[in-house]
Amino acid sequence: MNSMKLFAIAAAVMMLAVAGIAVANISSDTEASSQSVGTFDIFVYDGYGWDSDLGVAGYDACKAMDNSDFVLTYTTSSYATNTTYNDEQVIGIYSALYNYTYNYPNVEYGDFYEVDGDGTYGSHDWTVYIYDETLNTPAWVPAGVTLGWIKPFDDYKMVLDANGQTCAASNIALVKDASSFPVTSFTTYLGTLSNYTYNTLTEIDTTTGSAYEYYFTIQDTTSPASASINTDCFVTLADGSSVLLSTLSLTTGFTIIGYGSDANLALYQALGKNHNFDFSPIAPNVYNSNTYTYDYYSWLDKLFNVGDDNSTGVWKYWMTQYYGTSQYSNTVGWQYCDFNLGYYSDFSDGYNYATNQYKLTYC
Numbered sequence: 001m002n003s004m005k006l007f008a009i010a011a012a013v014m015m016l017a018v019a020g021i022a023v024a025n026i027s028s029d030t031e032a033s034s035q036s037v038g039t040f041d042i043f044v045y046d047g048y049g050w051d052s053d054l055g056v057a058g059y060d061a062c063k064a065m066d067n068s069d070f071v072l073t074y075t076t077s078s079y080a081t082n083t084t085y086n087d088e089q090v091i092g093i094y095s096a097l098y099n100y101t102y103n104y105p106n107v108e109y110g111d112f113y114e115v116d117g118d119g120t121y122g123s124h125d126w127t128v129y130i131y132d133e134t135l136n137t138p139a140w141v142p143a144g145v146t147l148g149w150i151k152p153f154d155d156y157k158m159v160l161d162a163n164g165q166t167c168a169a170s171n172i173a174l175v176k177d178a179s180s181f182p183v184t185s186f187t188t189y190l191g192t193l194s195n196y197t198y199n200t201l202t203e204i205d206t207t208t209g210s211a212y213e214y215y216f217t218i219q220d221t222t223s224p225a226s227a228s229i230n231t232d233c234f235v236t237l238a239d240g241s242s243v244l245l246s247t248l249s250l251t252t253g254f255t256i257i258g259y260g261s262d263a264n265l266a267l268y269q270a271l272g273k274n275h276n277f278d279f280s281p282i283a284p285n286v287y288n289s290n291t292y293t294y295d296y297y298s299w300l301d302k303l304f305n306v307g308d309d310n311s312t313g314v315w316k317y318w319m320t321q322y323y324g325t326s327q328y329s330n331t332v333g334w335q336y337c338d339f340n341l342g343y344y345s346d347f348s349d350g351y352n353y354a355t356n357q358y359k360l361t362y363c
Contacts, residue, residue, distance in 0.1 A: 037211065038152035038261070040064040041199040043173040043189075045182060046118055050189035055199070059349040061128075061150035061172050062087060062110035070174075073114035075121070077106060086111040089148065089351050103327070105343045105351065110147025115174055126176050130169035133157075133201060140173060140181040141165065147172075153261035154201040155269065159297060159342075170199040204269070206259040208240060213356060214266035214346065219253030220304070220362040222316055227304035227362050231273040245274070250304060250362075262350070263322075263358055264298035264342035276302045277342075298342025306362055316362065323357035334359060 040061060041054045051070075058064025065072050066087065077084040080091035081101060086108045092101045112126070113119045119126055128143040130150060134157055135141075143150060144161025151159075152170035159167045175181060190196050204212050215238060220227040232246045238255040248254045258270025268275050277300050300318055301307050309316045320337040322344060327335075337344070337358075339351075346356040 038202045039170065039199060040152055041171045042068050042070065043171070043186070044070055044115055045173065045175045045178065045185070046115070047177040050186060052189075052193070059151065059345065059347050060110070060148050061152075061169070062146075062148040063349045064152075064172075065110075065112075065147060071116050072112040073117070073119065075108070075111045075113055077108055079104075079107070086146070086148075103338060105339055106148070108146055109149065112147070115176070118176065126174055127178065129173040129175060129181050131171035131173075131198060132166060132169065133198075134166045134168070138198075140183075140186075143167075143169075143172070151261060152199075152202050153265075154203050155260050155265045156262075157201070158265075168201055170201050202261075204259050204261060206269075210259065211346070212259045212261065212266065214258050214260065214263055214270075215255055215357045216258060216267055216270060217253060217255045217357075217359040218250070218303075219360075220250040220306075222362055225251050226306045226309070226316065228306075229274060230305050233272055233274070235270060245271075261345065262298075262342050263344040263346075263356075264340065267341060267358075267360075271303075274304055276300075276307075298340040300340065303360065303362075319361045319363055321359040321361075322355045323359075324355040 038057070038059060040056050040058055041052065042056055042064065043050060043052045053068040053070065056064045056068045058067055072087075074086040077086055077088070077091050079093060081094040082092065084091050084106075086106065087110070088106055089109050090103050091106045093104055094101045113121050113123070115126060128147060128150075129140045130143045132138060132141050144163050144165050145167050149167055150169050150172060151167065153168060156168040157166050161167055173181070173186075206212070227250045229245055229250070232244055234242050235245050235248075236242055236257040238257060240257075256270050258266035258268070260266030260269050264277060268277065277298050300320075303318055306316070307318065320341060321334045322337055323332075323334055325332050325335075327338075341358065343351045344355065344358075345351055
């Protein structure tokens with residue numbers, strides 16, 4: 001998104017705020033859910049032998065390592081303006097253009113160099129492996145992302161790294177000073193664990209009131225209306241009833257329920273092929289020396305056949321908001337999302353500004 005577009009969007013947001021456009025909050029859940037129910041089996045090989053910590057809770061592998069018996073020492077961010085260690089999910093980057101420090105998801109989240117005091121900064125002598133359950137024959141493969149972007153949820157399997165490999169795993173191994181995964185010694189070690197079976201990805205609970213439940217209010221406020229339903233399907237309304245999507249009005253707006261390990265995957269579960277978003281690698285896009293962007297994972301390309309459009313000289317786009325506490329004024333209400341939906345969750349150990357209520361307005 002270039003700076004001119006950002007300026008146009010910011011102006012549009014200000015006009016909407018002045019106009020007083022608002023939607024009442026859907027439920028009273030403005031606090032994050034309890035810690036996520038995802039778990040990891042963690043294995044560590046120090047070059048001499050194996051150790052493990054099994055069934056460790058964590059929304060992502062970084063959180064799980066912090067909850068484990070192992071102690072990691074993290075590197076410092078390559079992008080943050082101030083010294084920030086990479087166990088932080090969000091970093092601050094100063095913009096000279098706007099004279100303001102903006103928060104961004106940390107693409108290096110979970111990058112470390114020591115395990116239990118063993119390691120050398122900058123040496124990269126530790127390699128993270130994931131047990132890839134999506135392969136025809138599951139196997140240990142090098143992770144294509146840092147620990148923080150590895151998640152143990154089944155719906156996260158579609159999120160891919162730069163090589164097209166899944167970022168989902170519930171078994172991870174930290175291996176030191178080895179050019180490949182030490183299969184023989186690992187197999188021997190597993191034999192010392194009583195009746196061990198691999199951990200499996202956490203299934204998303206789609207029952208009413210589950211921890212994975214999200215509400216989405218969707219409306220097209222452009223005139224004439226721009227959005228249209230491209231794939232009909234059954235959706236679940238806020239009252240729990242199931243209706244065909246084609247019976248709802250995008251101009252009037254409606255609220256539906258979706259289930260997922262983050263808000264983006266919940267929206268995808270709710271709308272399927274009506275929701276086109278980016279499954280591309282989680283990586284920074286640094287397009288000049290002053291700008292850091294993160295518009296890969298869950299970048300909303302199109303929803304109901306429309307997306308960013310400047311064909312008339314005026315930007316139209318999907319404005320996203322969450323219901324919760326503002327990071328700027330500490331007030332509760334509808335707040336503008338700073339990040340793509342995939343960076344939001346309703347878990348206390350998930351990313352910042354956790355909530356289960358969102359509003360998407362095409363304007």
